[in-house]
Amino acid sequence: MPDVPSPDGVQWLRPSPRMWSARLALVSVVAVPVLAALTIGLALGVDAPAAAVALAVGLVVTAVVLFMLRRRYTAWGYAERGDDLLVRRGVMLRRLSVVPYGRMQFIDVTAGPVDRIFGLATVQLHTAAAATDARIPGLQTDEAERLRDRLAALGEAQAAGL
Amino acid sequence: MTQGAPSVLPSEWARLHKLSPLLRGARQVVALAFILGGRQLQPGQEQSPYIDLGVLALVFVGGVISWLVTRWRIHHGELQIETGWIRRQSLRVPLTRLQAVDVVRPLLARMLGLAEVRIVVAGQGSSRTRLAYLTEDRAAQVRAQLLALAHGLEGATPEPPEQPILYVPGRRIIAANLLTIWPFLFVTLVVGASVLLVVSPAAGGAGIGGAFGYAVAAALVLARRIGAEWDYTVAEAPDGVRLRSGLLQHRAETIPFGRAQAIRWVEPLLWRPKGWVRLEIDVARRHDRDRAEHETGVNTRALLPVGSADEARWLVSRVMPGAMLQPPARDLAGREANRAPRRAALRAPLTWHNLRCWYDDTYVVCMTGRLRRTIVVVPLAKVQSLRWTQGPVSRALRLASVHADTAGRRFPGSAVFRDVTESGAWMAALPDLAHAARQRAVTR
Numbered sequence: 001m002p003d004v005p006s007p008d009g010v011q012w013l014r015p016s017p018r019m020w021s022a023r024l025a026l027v028s029v030v031a032v033p034v035l036a037a038l039t040i041g042l043a044l045g046v047d048a049p050a051a052a053v054a055l056a057v058g059l060v061v062t063a064v065v066l067f068m069l070r071r072r073y074t075a076w077g078y079a080e081r082g083d084d085l086l087v088r089r090g091v092m093l094r095r096l097s098v099v100p101y102g103r104m105q106f107i108d109v110t111a112g113p114v115d116r117i118f119g120l121a122t123v124q125l126h127t128a129a130a131a132t133d134a135r136i137p138g139l140q141t142d143e144a145e146r147l148r149d150r151l152a153a154l155g156e157a158q159a160a161g162l
Numbered sequence: 163m164t165q166g167a168p169s170v171l172p173s174e175w176a177r178l179h180k181l182s183p184l185l186r187g188a189r190q191v192v193a194l195a196f197i198l199g200g201r202q203l204q205p206g207q208e209q210s211p212y213i214d215l216g217v218l219a220l221v222f223v224g225g226v227i228s229w230l231v232t233r234w235r236i237h238h239g240e241l242q243i244e245t246g247w248i249r250r251q252s253l254r255v256p257l258t259r260l261q262a263v264d265v266v267r268p269l270l271a272r273m274l275g276l277a278e279v280r281i282v283v284a285g286q287g288s289s290r291t292r293l294a295y296l297t298e299d300r301a302a303q304v305r306a307q308l309l310a311l312a313h314g315l316e317g318a319t320p321e322p323p324e325q326p327i328l329y330v331p332g333r334r335i336i337a338a339n340l341l342t343i344w345p346f347l348f349v350t351l352v353v354g355a356s357v358l359l360v361v362s363p364a365a366g367g368a369g370i371g372g373a374f375g376y377a378v379a380a381a382l383v384l385a386r387r388i389g390a391e392w393d394y395t396v397a398e399a400p401d402g403v404r405l406r407s408g409l410l411q412h413r414a415e416t417i418p419f420g421r422a423q424a425i426r427w428v429e430p431l432l433w434r435p436k437g438w439v440r441l442e443i444d445v446a447r448r449h450d451r452d453r454a455e456h457e458t459g460v461n462t463r464a465l466l467p468v469g470s471a472d473e474a475r476w477l478v479s480r481v482m483p484g485a486m487l488q489p490p491a492r493d494l495a496g497r498e499a500n501r502a503p504r505r506a507a508l509r510a511p512l513t514w515h516n517l518r519c520w521y522d523d524t525y526v527v528c529m530t531g532r533l534r535r536t537i538v539v540v541p542l543a544k545v546q547s548l549r550w551t552q553g554p555v556s557r558a559l560r561l562a563s564v565h566a567d568t569a570g571r572r573f574p575g576s577a578v579f580r581d582v583t584e585s586g587a588w589m590a591a592l593p594d595l596a597h598a599a600r601q602r603a604v605t606r
Contacts, residue, residue, distance in 0.1 A: 003557065005550060005586030083597050094557070096550040098593050102600065103546045128284055128446060128569035129546035160600050 004088045004096045012077040012088070019076075019138025022118040023069050031062045078136045083158065085125060085151065087134045099134045101151065102158035103127045109148050111141070123147050175233040175244075182295045183225035185271055190221055234293060239311055241281060243291070255291055257311040259283055261421050261445050262402075265301050267412040277301035281308065284446035284569055309401040309416060324399035328477065330467060334438075335391050338468035341432040344384040351377035391467040396477065403481060405465070420603070421445050422481050423544050423570030425465065427474060427537040439474045441466040443481070444570030478539065485525045485539045489518050505559050506579035519577035521588075523595050526566050526575045540575035542592070542599035544568045550589050552582070564588045 006012070038055040042048065071091045079086040084100045105128055111121040121144035125134040139147065198214040232245040236257075243253040262282040271277060278294035279301050296304060306322075339345075355373035363370075392409035402418040424444040433439070443465040466477055478485055489500040502510075502517035510517060518529040526540045545566045552562040562585035566575040577588065 003552070003582075005562075005582075005589045007590045084593055092554050094550075094552045096589065098548040098589065100547070100593070100597065100600075127546040127567070129567035129574075130571060131549070131565065131567040131574055132547040133549070134547065160604065 004094050006088075007081075007086075010079045010081065010086060012079050012086075015073070015076045015136065015138030016120060016140045016143070018118045018120055018140065020070070020073050022114055022120060022138070023073060024066075025118075026114065027062065027065060027069065031058070031065075034058055035062065073138075076136070076138065080147075080150070085134060087136055089135075095133070097132065097134045099125055099127060099132060100158070100160075101154035102160040103129075104151060104155035104159075107148050107151050107155075109144050120144075123151075125151060172235045173237060175235050178229060178232060178234070178293060179276055179295050179297060179300075180229075181274055181276060183222070183229040185268075185274065185276065185295055186228075187222055187225035188270055191218060194218060194221060236307070236311070241291070241308065243293070253291060255281055255283055257308060258314070260308060260312045260418070262415060262417045263305045263308055264416070265305055265414040267298070267408075269410040271295055272412060279304050279308075282445065305414075305416060306401075309418060312418060313401060322400040324397040324404055326395055326397045327480070328396040328466070328469070328473060330391070330394040330469060332392055334468055335394065336388055337436075338433065338438060339384055339388050339391070341436075342384075342387075342430070344380045344387075348377050348380040348384070351380065391464070394467055396466065398480065403465075407467075417443065417445060423540075423568040424573055424575065425478060425482055425485075425539045426573050427478070427487065427539070429535040431533045433468070437471055438468050439466075439471055440464060440468055441474050441477060442572070444568065444572045446569035482525065482539055482541060485541075486520070486522060486527060487537060487539070489520050489527075489529070502579045503561070503581045506561055509555055509559055509561060509579050514579075517579060519580065521592065521595070524599055526577070526592070528575050528577050530576075530578065538573050538575050540566045540568055542566075542596040543603040545575075545592075545596045548589065548592055548596070550585060562586075564592070566592070 035055065035058050038051055038058055042051040042055055068091070075089055075091050075094070077086075077088045083102075084098050086096065086098055088094070088096045105126050107126070108124050109121050110124070115121060115138075119141050120138050121141050122135060122137040123139055123144050124136070126132065127134075136147070195218065198217065227247050228245070231247045231250075232243070234241070234243045236242070239257050241253075241255040241257060243251075243255075245251050245253075260281055261284050264280040264282065265277050266280060267277045275298050276295040277298045278292055279296060281291040281293075283291060293301075293304065351373045355370045355377065358370050358373070389409040390411070390413075391407055394407040395405070397404040397406070399416075402416045402421070404414060404416050406412070406414045422443050423446055426442040426444070428440045428442065429438075430440070441464065465481065466474055469477075475487060478487060500518045500520040502514060502519075506517060507514035512532045513530050515532055516529050516535050520527055521542070524542055526542060526545075527537060528540075529535065529537045546569055547567045549565040549567065550562060551565065556562055556579065559579075560582045561579045562582045563576060563578040564580065564585050565577075568574065577585070580588070
């Protein structure tokens with residue numbers, strides 16, 4: 001995503017490719033049975049024109065959803081700089097957050113059921129400002145733990161009062 | 163005042179003033195008395211009055227028990243409050259974390275010479291960290307010592323003398339509040355209802371009642387605001403800025419220096435002929451669900467409810483020294499670039515005219531609003547995070563916004579709809595400037 005301003009010399013890290021697998025799995029849970037049923041219906045010749053239209057629509061919707069999810073997935077990025085953490089996200093509404101380590105109040109690492117199946121976790125950094133949204137989803141569990149520990153250590157080292 | 167006493171703050175557990183349960187319960191008792199009394203007076207009610215009296219007594223006894231189990235002390239630089247009867251609660255507030263101290267005296271408490279001390283801590287409303295009630299002298303001493311401890315001084319340091327620096331005359335408070343939406347709402351509703359009453363009293367029965375009800379509500383809001391801002395005095399003491407006000411309920415807030423997260427300068431449309439402005443200050447506190455805050459009817463913390471531009475400018479210079487309220491001719495990079503680009507008018511047709519933002523090495527200043535021009539000043543040393551956002555329309559227009567978030571809950575500094583390359587330059591420059599500003603704040 002070249003549109004989000006990227007300060008010089010920033011190495012963007014990306015969420016794990018497993019995050020994309022998790023997204024694909026979620027889409028397939030819905031899309032595969034529906035498309036399969038339509039295809040079988042078409043093959044058996046049940047009301048052929050209607051089934052054909054429905055199948056076409058189903059395929060297009062699936063393709064569009066996959067395309068948008070893919071763009072969203074590629075938009076995520078984070079970078080650890082000397083004094084702050086950078087997080088970028090979003091396709092329609094693009095966002096870049098810069099959070100100084102010293103401003104960190106706490107970090108939380110969460111993993112939902114789907115995340116856990118794929119060994120993923122979300123790391124979120126909280127500051128005293130409610131508006132801060134420094135959330136990095138789709139990190140592999142070990143990377144999430146590394147990031148959490150590193151951020152906690154840096155936060156403590158650079159802590160600043162309110 | 164106990165002159166010469168080394169420390170008035172109890173280092174041993176102490177109770178609140180004896181009359182506290184009476185005062186704290188007064189509101190509930192009055193409300194309850196109305197309800198129960200109303201029921202008693204209803205014809206055909208054959209209930210014994212003793213049950214109702216019993217309920218009242220229970221409320222009162224509950225208040226007394228709550229007072230009996232509440233203890234507080236200052237210990238190891240912490241304010242410790244233990245309270246609760248069935249559910250024990252123990253509060254520990256490190257005084258270095260204190261954001262502001264308020265002394266509030268509701269009408270009833272004033273008659274009894276009592277006051278309530280509220281301790282404002284970041285990320286939490288003041289409803290739980292309050293001492294209600296203490297005698298007025300005691301409250302003043304507690305405030306002085308809490309502030310002294312918060313500044314890392316000896317607890318027994320006497321309250322520093324304060325210098326009144328600004329007084330807002332009552333006439334101006336009334337005039338300024340009359341120049342808001344509420345009086346117009348009131349007049350419109352009353353006139354509308356009266357016309358309806360004359361034209362067709364039968365048809366608009368419900369509407370007339372409703373309109374009068376809303377009119378009364380508007381009048382109440384107005385009266386409440388005037389009451390809350392009455393007698394507004396700003397004083398400067400070595401431990402912070404002190405704001406006092408109130409007609410019936412008297413309130414004195416102390417905001418220690420360096421606790422202001424942001425300042426907002428507001429010029430409402432109707433005040434423009436008079437050249438008046440309002441200054442609001444944001445400290446790190448949560449405003450939602452803060453019952454104690456809502457009770458006062460004032461949920462915006464004004465630094466100056468109404469004043470001339472000169473007074474406001476002068477106050478800003480005291481609280482945020484060196485803040486530029488007028489856009490500089492050129493920015494740090496030497497470009498003449500504080501106005502949003504012309505094409506931003508397509509995205510924000512009303513406010514574009516005043517969309518100006520600039521920063522120096524200490525402050526970010528953002529101006530916006532057409533009818534109600536506002537200027538937000540955010541010290542870079544207080545910035546919690548920086549955000550860059552761009553929606554689809556902005557992207558098509560090659561615009562983007564930069565937000566400087568602070569721990570205050572009310573107004574972030576938002577430089578909206580800047581040129582996209584300029585916003586990128588802001589995002590490159592501001593983190594380093596904020597870092598430097600934080601370092602300076604630490605070493606000073």
